[in-house]
Structure formats: C-alpha cells, structure tokens
Amino acid sequence: MTNKMWGGRFSDGPAQIMEEINASISFDKRLYAKDIEGSKAHCAMLAKTTIISQQDASKIVEGLDTILLEIENGDFKFSRQLEDIHMNIEARLAELIGPVAGRLHTARSRNDQVATDFKLYVRDMIDHFVTQLDGLQAALVEKADDFASLVMPGFTHLQTAQPVTLGHHLLAYVEMFERDRGRLLDGRKRLNENPLGAAALAGTPFPIDRDMTSKLLGFERPMGNSLDAVSDRDFVLETLSSLSISAVHLSRLSEELVIWATAQFGFITLSDGFSTGSSIMPQKRNPDAAELVRAKIGRIAGALQGLTMVMKGLPLAYSKDMQEDKEMAFDAFDNYSLMVAAMTGMIADLQPNEERMTAAAAHGYSTATDLADWLVRELNMPFRDAHHVTGEIVALAEKQGIRLDELTLEDMQTVEPGIKKSVLEVLSVQQSVASRMSYGGTSPTNVKKMAQQWLTRLEKRSSTS
Numbered sequence: 001m002t003n004k005m006w007g008g009r010f011s012d013g014p015a016q017i018m019e020e021i022n023a024s025i026s027f028d029k030r031l032y033a034k035d036i037e038g039s040k041a042h043c044a045m046l047a048k049t050t051i052i053s054q055q056d057a058s059k060i061v062e063g064l065d066t067i068l069l070e071i072e073n074g075d076f077k078f079s080r081q082l083e084d085i086h087m088n089i090e091a092r093l094a095e096l097i098g099p100v101a102g103r104l105h106t107a108r109s110r111n112d113q114v115a116t117d118f119k120l121y122v123r124d125m126i127d128h129f130v131t132q133l134d135g136l137q138a139a140l141v142e143k144a145d146d147f148a149s150l151v152m153p154g155f156t157h158l159q160t161a162q163p164v165t166l167g168h169h170l171l172a173y174v175e176m177f178e179r180d181r182g183r184l185l186d187g188r189k190r191l192n193e194n195p196l197g198a199a200a201l202a203g204t205p206f207p208i209d210r211d212m213t214s215k216l217l218g219f220e221r222p223m224g225n226s227l228d229a230v231s232d233r234d235f236v237l238e239t240l241s242s243l244s245i246s247a248v249h250l251s252r253l254s255e256e257l258v259i260w261a262t263a264q265f266g267f268i269t270l271s272d273g274f275s276t277g278s279s280i281m282p283q284k285r286n287p288d289a290a291e292l293v294r295a296k297i298g299r300i301a302g303a304l305q306g307l308t309m310v311m312k313g314l315p316l317a318y319s320k321d322m323q324e325d326k327e328m329a330f331d332a333f334d335n336y337s338l339m340v341a342a343m344t345g346m347i348a349d350l351q352p353n354e355e356r357m358t359a360a361a362a363h364g365y366s367t368a369t370d371l372a373d374w375l376v377r378e379l380n381m382p383f384r385d386a387h388h389v390t391g392e393i394v395a396l397a398e399k400q401g402i403r404l405d406e407l408t409l410e411d412m413q414t415v416e417p418g419i420k421k422s423v424l425e426v427l428s429v430q431q432s433v434a435s436r437m438s439y440g441g442t443s444p445t446n447v448k449k450m451a452q453q454w455l456t457r458l459e460k461r462s463s464t465s
C-alpha cells in the first residue's frame with residue numbers, strides 16, 4: 001500500500017526496513033499537544049484570511065479537539081505506517097470530518113509544522129526547568145540560612161585550605177544555578193520567533209498572516225527567513241548547551257555530597273529517602289541518587305554533542321537528518337528534570353554532622369593564613385616573609401602533633417620573637433570565618449545576610465510568576 005499522505009506518485013509501499021528507519025511516531029508522539037495547538041492557530045489564520053471558509057475551519061477545530069481528547073484518554077491508535085505525529089493526527093482528522101481535513105495543510109508543510117511544534121515544546125520545557133531550578137535554589141538557600149555559621153573546611157585541591165561556613169558553600173551553588181537559569185531564559189528569548197508560515201522552505205503564495213499565528217502561539221514575531229525557519233535547530237542546541245552547563249553544576253554538587261557522606265569525612269547524612277543499602281554489606285548506606293545525578297551529565301552533554309554532529313554540514317533547508325533532533329533532546333530533558341528533582345530532595349533532607357564539620361575545619365592548619373595575615377597587620381611584615389614564618393610555625397605544630405591554636409605563645413616566639421598574645425585570638429576557626437567580612441566572603445554575618453536576600457528574592461519571584 002502506498003502512503004495515504006504522500007503516495008500519489010508511488011505505486012509501491014515502502015520496504016519494511018524503510019518504514020522502520022523513517023518512522024518517528026514512537027518518539028514524536030509526545031509533541032501531540034503542540035501539534036494540535038499549532039494546527040488550531042494555523043486554521044484560525046486560514047479562516048481569518050479567507051483562505052478557507054469559516055465553516056470548514058470550525059469543523060477542523062472541532063475534529064482537532066476530539067483528537068486531543070482521544071490522545072489524552074489513551075484512545076488514539078498511533079500508526080507507524082503514518083510515520084509521524086503530524087500525519088497520524090491529520091489522518092485521524094480525515095476519518096473524523098472527511099475530506100475537509102485536507103484543507104488544514106494549505107500554505108503549510110511538515111517542515112514548518114515540526115519546527116513550530118518542537119519550538120513550542122522546548123519553550124515549555126525551558127519554563128519547566130526554570131521553575132524546577134527555583135525550587136532547588138529555595139532548598140539550598142533554606143539550608144544556607146540554617147547553617148550560615150556552621151564552620152567546615154574550605155578546600156583547594158581537595159586539601160584543607162581555609163575554614164568556610166556550610167551556608168557559604170551552599171550559596172555558591174545558588175549563584176551557579178542562578179546563572180543556569182539566566183542562560184535558559186536568555187535562550188528562550190532567541191527561540192521565541194515563529195517558524196510557521198515558512199511552508200516547505202520558500203514561503204507560500206497564499207495571503208497568510210504570520211503575525212496572527214505568532215500572536216496566537218505566544219511568539220514575539222515571525223522568523224524573518226523561510227529557509228532559516230525550517231532548518232534552524234539552534235534553539236535545541238542552545239537549550240542543550242545551557243542544560244549541559246547546569247548538569248556540570250549538578251554533577252559537582254553531587255560529587256561533594258558523595259564525598260561528604262563517606263565515613264571518612266562524615267560531614268553529612270543523606271536521608272533514607274535518597275540512599276540505598278547493599279545486598280551483601282549490611283552496614284552500607286550508598287548515596288545512589290547523588291551518584292546518578294553525578295553521572296547523568298553524560299547523557300545531557302552527549303545529546304548536545306550528538307545533535308551538533310547531526311546538524312554539522314547539513315545544507316539548507318530541511319533534511320530528514322533533522323528528525324534525529326528529538327530522541328536525544330527528549331532523553332536529555334527527561335533526565336535533566338530528574339536530576340534537579342533528585343538534587344532538590346537530597347538538599348532539603350540534608351543533615352550536617354555539625355561536630356565533625358567543625359572539628360575537620362580546625363585540622364590541616366586551616367588558620368595558617370590568618371596567622372600570616374596577623375603578622376602582616378601587627379608586625380608590618382611583608383606578606384612573603386609572613387608566609388615563611390608561618391610555614392615554620394606550622395612545621396613546629398606538625399612536629400608536636402598538635403593544631404596551630406594548641407601551640408603555646410612561647411613556642412611561636414622561638415620562630416618569631418615579635419609575636420604577641422593577641423595572635424591567639426585569630427587562630428580559632430570561628431575567629432577565622434568571622435574575620436572574612438569582605439563582600440562575598442564567608443563570615444557568618446555576610447552569609448546570613450546573603451541567605452536572607454536570596455530568600456526575599458526567591459519569594460518575590462514565586463509570587464510574581
């Protein structure tokens with residue numbers, strides 16, 4: 001049997017394997033609501049411009065509404081022979097309302113149709129991700145507010161560097177997710193131009209009104225070049241690129257949770273809800289959710305890479321290659337959404353082990369910089385000299401197997417006779433974080449203020465959206 005939709009010049013149907021490689025219905029069916037929305041806008045425009053009669057338009061819209069219900073109720077029979085979502089819907093429309101259905105495709109092609117559907121879909125996904133990121137930020141900010149003054153080691157090279165607060169550390173991620181959110185919303189602006197009306201590639205002789213369909217579909221304006229309109233997939237690439245960067249952030253945070261939850265660190269306990277046991281080792285509490293969030297970046301960055309390869313070297317305008325844009329993107333969208341949801345849950349449930357964190361903060365001579373800064377401030381030493389003197393004092397403490405703040409004043413004076421009693425005040429981790437009052441620094445006062453500002457900002461955001 002030849003294809004009902006385009007089989008006019010064919011005498012034979014496709015080879016079995018052709019049908020299999022060609023069909024996209026198994027995955028593009030998820031565009032159904034967008035396809036119907038786009039078709040209804042197109043139909044309203046065709047009627048308004050009198051390209052089709054109002055009567056026919058009403059029948060078409062009624063038919064499309066019935067199909068929407070059928071699909072949503074699970075009563076719709078998708079057919080692989082009909083290739084894709086566009087032709088499945090159009091064929092059903094013909095069953096429901098007869099030959100009038102064939103008028104819907106006037107001044108339109110599947111090329112501008114699929115670009116429109118996918119754009120509408122990606123736009124919704126961006127809005128969904130932004131809402132999800134708001135939720136993740138809120139969870140992080142609430143924890144940061146609770147633990148604005150809980151001291152923990154700050155690391156460089158994963159070696160103890162200087163004490164910071166847990167609130168400060170968590171707010172670092174709030175900033176990252178804010179930029180991720182900004183990137184998504186920025187891409188949304190560029191995405192929001194309407195491809196519909198480009199037809200197959202060259203535009204159409206029918207007197208269509210592209211401003212009208214743009215308005216109906218929430219686009220800012222029609223795309224200015226019909227060739228570009230049907231062959232552009234930047235909006236998917238850009239979204240995947242923003243998601244990849246965000247997935248990097250999620251992966252880094254996951255890695256920290258995994259490390260912090262080890263017995264060796266013991267900084268946090270992940271909730272039962274986000275841990276699993278081992279079938280052989282009864283003592284285990286595995287951070288599987290964090291590990292999976294850490295890993296799923298592979299799919300997201302993979303989808304970006306995959307679609308980049310698909311688009312590379314494609315001549316204008318549409319080529320069937322572009323049907324390969326969807327599966328990878330859908331998979332990336334589903335998994336990114338899952339990553340954010342799992343991370344939000346883990347953060348909301350997170351229980352820090354305050355004693356372990358604070359104790360660890362004091363290990364590794366974490367206040368050595370504070371000592372060097374004291375030498376600069378109080379003895380007017382050049383920083384390089386102060387660095388050297390501090391190094392010797394650290395070596396002394398190391399030899400005695402004690403912390404810096406456990407050294408006696410006399411011990412320190414053997415290295416630098418000018419050292420006075422007031423040095424002892426700067427060597428505690430509490431004092432160290434409290435002193436870092438510079439804007440953006442880790443002092444609990446700063447962190448509390450920042451957390452409060454974020455809370456207000458996020459609340460305002462959720463009340464205006």
Ligand code: ARG
Pocket residue numbers: 024028084110111114318320322323
């Ligand atoms: N299923 C196709 C896709 O996803 C729809 C567009 C088909 N256009 C065409 N000229 N064959 O790309």
